Amino acid sequence: MRNIKKFPIGGTHLPENKDLTTDRAIQIALPVNHVIIPLRQHLGVPCKPHVAVGDKVEPGQLIGSNTEGLSARIHASVKGTVTAIEDRTMIDGAPLVCICIKLDPDRDGLDQATQALLAHEEGAASKEIPDAAIVIERVEAAGIVGMGGAAFPTHIKLKGRSDMPIDTVIINGAECEPYITTDDRLMQEQAAAIFRGLEIIRQTVGAQKGYVASEINKPVAIEQLQQEAKNWEYLEAVRLDTRYPHGAEKHLIKAVLNREVPMRQLPMAVGALVNNVQTTVAIAAAVDRERPLIARVLTVSGSAIRNPGNFLTPIGTPIRDLIEAAGGLTDPEAIIVIGGPMTGTATTDLDLPVTKSTSGIVALQPGEYADRSNEVCIRCARCVSVCPMYLQPNRITAFVNNHMLPEAMEFGLQDCILCGACAYVCPSHRPLLQWLRQGKAQAAQQGRNP
Numbered sequence: 001m002r003n004i005k006k007f008p009i010g011g012t013h014l015p016e017n018k019d020l021t022t023d024r025a026i027q028i029a030l031p032v033n034h035v036i037i038p039l040r041q042h043l044g045v046p047c048k049p050h051v052a053v054g055d056k057v058e059p060g061q062l063i064g065s066n067t068e069g070l071s072a073r074i075h076a077s078v079k080g081t082v083t084a085i086e087d088r089t090m091i092d093g094a095p096l097v098c099i100c101i102k103l104d105p106d107r108d109g110l111d112q113a114t115q116a117l118l119a120h121e122e123g124a125a126s127k128e129i130p131d132a133a134i135v136i137e138r139v140e141a142a143g144i145v146g147m148g149g150a151a152f153p154t155h156i157k158l159k160g161r162s163d164m165p166i167d168t169v170i171i172n173g174a175e176c177e178p179y180i181t182t183d184d185r186l187m188q189e190q191a192a193a194i195f196r197g198l199e200i201i202r203q204t205v206g207a208q209k210g211y212v213a214s215e216i217n218k219p220v221a222i223e224q225l226q227q228e229a230k231n232w233e234y235l236e237a238v239r240l241d242t243r244y245p246h247g248a249e250k251h252l253i254k255a256v257l258n259r260e261v262p263m264r265q266l267p268m269a270v271g272a273l274v275n276n277v278q279t280t281v282a283i284a285a286a287v288d289r290e291r292p293l294i295a296r297v298l299t300v301s302g303s304a305i306r307n308p309g310n311f312l313t314p315i316g317t318p319i320r321d322l323i324e325a326a327g328g329l330t331d332p333e334a335i336i337v338i339g340g341p342m343t344g345t346a347t348t349d350l351d352l353p354v355t356k357s358t359s360g361i362v363a364l365q366p367g368e369y370a371d372r373s374n375e376v377c378i379r380c381a382r383c384v385s386v387c388p389m390y391l392q393p394n395r396i397t398a399f400v401n402n403h404m405l406p407e408a409m410e411f412g413l414q415d416c417i418l419c420g421a422c423a424y425v426c427p428s429h430r431p432l433l434q435w436l437r438q439g440k441a442q443a444a445q446q447g448r449n450p
């Protein structure tokens with residue numbers, strides 16, 4: 001097919017299951033009783049609370065920050081009262097204890113939340129783009145992080161490095177994780193805001209060119225992007241083949257620019273900067289309207305969800321409330337996965353809140369979610385042939401399981417992007433992804449740069 005780009009080696013084709021929600025317009029879903037706002041929703045050090053129990057807060061009010069390291073500010077997502085500041089166990093690939101602020105919305109707090117959420121749907125601005133320093137300041141003030149899952153503070157990314165100039169910005173609309181249609185819907189409904197955000201990023205980092213890249217399994221979104229691209233001189237919409245994991249940064253860059261990011265280096269090593277679709281919309285809102293990041297769109301889907309959909313919800317809304325907004329579960333034994341079935345984490349804790357990087361909630365019938373048993377490796381090498389990072393997952397996980405971390409790292413543990421493709425194809429259903437995560441967590445604990 002002409003002009004359809006793809007990365008050359010590795011990866012796999014998955015059952016997509018996106019038809020459940022690709023045509024479901026984004027709706028607002030509000031918390032029922034409270035929101036729980038973790039003070040660590042980003043890569044880096046947790047924020048320190050700026051409020052105390054009993055304080056009244058307004059939506060968008062700064063409630064946490066930390067200037068002592070890499071961090072991103074946290075804001076109240078509803079009008080209400082602080083009723084607790086306490087440690088809770090969150091999921092960040094693995095369980096993680098994190099200080100959280102509990103807010104109970106005032107009687108009119110949810111009406112205000114609705115207004116704030118509706119304001120997110122305003123069209124793109126046509127104002128002049130401010131100087132780079134002002135853009136970065138507003139993005140930092142808004143507390144924006146990578147909303148595709150990485151949660152890296154965006155203002156740091158925009159600052160870049162003087163020794164690594166950026167010539168191309170790519171907006172990652174691949175969204176290759178099954179079931180999730182968050183970016184798909186944003187591209188269908190808010191193409192103008194995405195291009196506006198891309199142009200802001202392009203000018204801020206001094207790049208010559210910008211692309212929005214989406215897989216061809218999103219035809220309506222691609223049509224919207226191509227129409228919108230006609231309004232922008234230096235920006236284009238590009239089509240990607242449908243293959244997992246096209247959404248991984250290095251694979252996206254290879255597909256769009258045919259540039260190979262060297263192992264253990266960042267995209268800026270080859271002059272590229274990659275941003276998520278929803279992050280880009282948030283950047284446009286922060287720069288044009290000085291709006292903090294207090295809500296996000298996510299998909300609630302799966303065979304055990306009664307009425308799957310895409311929802312805009314305040315940060316901190318418990319996933320229980322989102323499941324109810326989607327009609328509830330059809331099976332009380334359903335397995336709930338935060339994120340998608342490939343890279344997400346199964347949980348039984350429905351009080352867990354939506355964070356800035358929660359792209360979806362997927363509820364599956366028990367038989368559908370691979371029951372990862374620890375069966376013997378039959379040395380079929382399927383995990384090797386599918387690995388998009390050209391690793392040997394069977395060998396790396398054997399090292400991890402035998403407490404041989406230096407050897408696991410020598411075989412590339414830190415290059416693993418945790419895409420889960422190896423676990424997906426393993427005929428023995430070995431929990432390779434779980435072991436890889438454990439290995440990385442151990443390496444981080446030992447200060448080995450996972």
Ligand code: SF4
Nearest residue numbers: 387416417419420422
């Ligand atoms: S999870 Fe890591 S080891 Fe497994 S296929 Fe993906 S990159 Fe390769």
Ligand code: SF4
Nearest residue numbers: 377378380381383426
């Ligand atoms: S795919 Fe599974 S069984 Fe096959 S070599 Fe890899 S770990 Fe072993």
